[in-house]
Amino acid sequence: MIYLKTREEIEIMRESVLLVSRTLGEVAKHVKEGVTPIFLDKLAEEYIRDNGGTPAFKGYKGHGNVPDFPATLCISINEAVVHGIPTNNPLKDGDIVSVDCGAKKNGFFGDHAYTFAVGNVKQEHLHLIENTKQALYKGIEQMVSGNRIGDISYAIQNYAESFGYGVVRELIGHGLGRNLHEDPEVPNYGKRGDGPKLKEGMVLAIEPMINLGTKQIKHLNDGWTVITADGKPSAHFEHDVAIINGKPEILSTYAYIEDALKSK
Ligand code: MG
Numbered sequence: 257m258i259y260l261k262t263r264e265e266i267e268i269m270r271e272s273v274l275l276v277s278r279t280l281g282e283v284a285k286h287v288k289e290g291v292t293p294i295f296l297d298k299l300a301e302e303y304i305r306d307n308g309g310t311p312a313f314k315g316y317k318g319h320g321n322v323p324d325f326p327a328t329l330c331i332s333i334n335e336a337v338v339h340g341i342p343t344n345n346p347l348k349d350g351d352i353v354s355v356d357c358g359a360k361k362n363g364f365f366g367d368h369a370y371t372f373a374v375g376n377v378k379q380e381h382l383h384l385i386e387n388t389k390q391a392l393y394k395g396i397e398q399m400v401s402g403n404r405i406g407d408i409s410y411a412i413q414n415y416a417e418s419f420g421y422g423v424v425r426e427l428i429g430h431g432l433g434r435n436l437h438e439d440p441e442v443p444n445y446g447k448r449g450d451g452p453k454l455k456e457g458m459v460l461a462i463e464p465m466i467n468l469g470t471k472q473i474k475h476l477n478d479g480w481t482v483i484t485a486d487g488k489p490s491a492h493f494e495h496d497v498a499i500i501n502g503k504p505e506i507l508s509t510y511a512y513i514e515d516a517l518k519s520k
């Protein structure tokens with residue numbers, strides 16, 4: 257069932273979402289060669305708690321025998337697509353690093369992601385990052401009242417595939433609100449005019465996961481980390497977007513990240 261949000265609820269949500277945006281901005285200040293993912297994770301957890309929130313991914317229930325997710329951030333490096341568990345292995349020059357963060361505040365969730373380049377990254381990999389971010393904005397443009405989920409999906413897929421990239425099928429975007437994952441599902445592939453109709457008050461986490469090579473994925477033994485089947489890199493961007501006055505309004509922002517990256 258799709259929960260449409262009132263304007264008041266969206267304003268409360270905006271605070272949760274911006275807490276995540278600011279947390280990613282703090283993380284951005286420290287993303288560089290030699291820093292460990294665990295350091296970034298501790299920093300993010302502290303920042304969220306200091307600002308009245310709770311990490312949304314920490315303790316997230318695993319399926320079957322898989323242990324609950326142990327961290328505040330999903331840090332997915334190079335061939336890792338999403339759901340990477342932060343480790344003590346320092347970031348290396350040339351890595352591309354997707355950082356996904358979720359937080360709950362005042363009963364609502366924020367959940368978004370950005371892919372960083374560490375030091376000197378291959379041109380081909382920088383293009384993958386930039387084009388994945390653009391694919392996200394192509395999807396967001398379609399989030400207008402009267403369109404359907406498939407219009408968002410198609411726009412992302414069509415743009416990403418124009419570069420020959422693989423669009424991951426098994427992992428998708430989602431509704432967001434009092435739950436981290438709500439209906440509707442928002443696949444990054446699909447047909448125009450398919451799926452649920454987009455309506456005023458809908459809030460979606462749109463999140464293309466785009467692979468340089470094959471769209472096929474594999475799971476690591478930790479039960480969480482998803483990697484590309486061919487070992488080539490993958491990028492991931494996510495924004496939280498509401499339909500207000502029939503049009504998409506991006507509740508999250510990369511401004512804190514961009515400021516941090518500029519002043520490095
Ligand atoms: Mg998400």
Ligand code: MG
Binds near residue numbers: 358369494
């Ligand atoms: Mg996310």
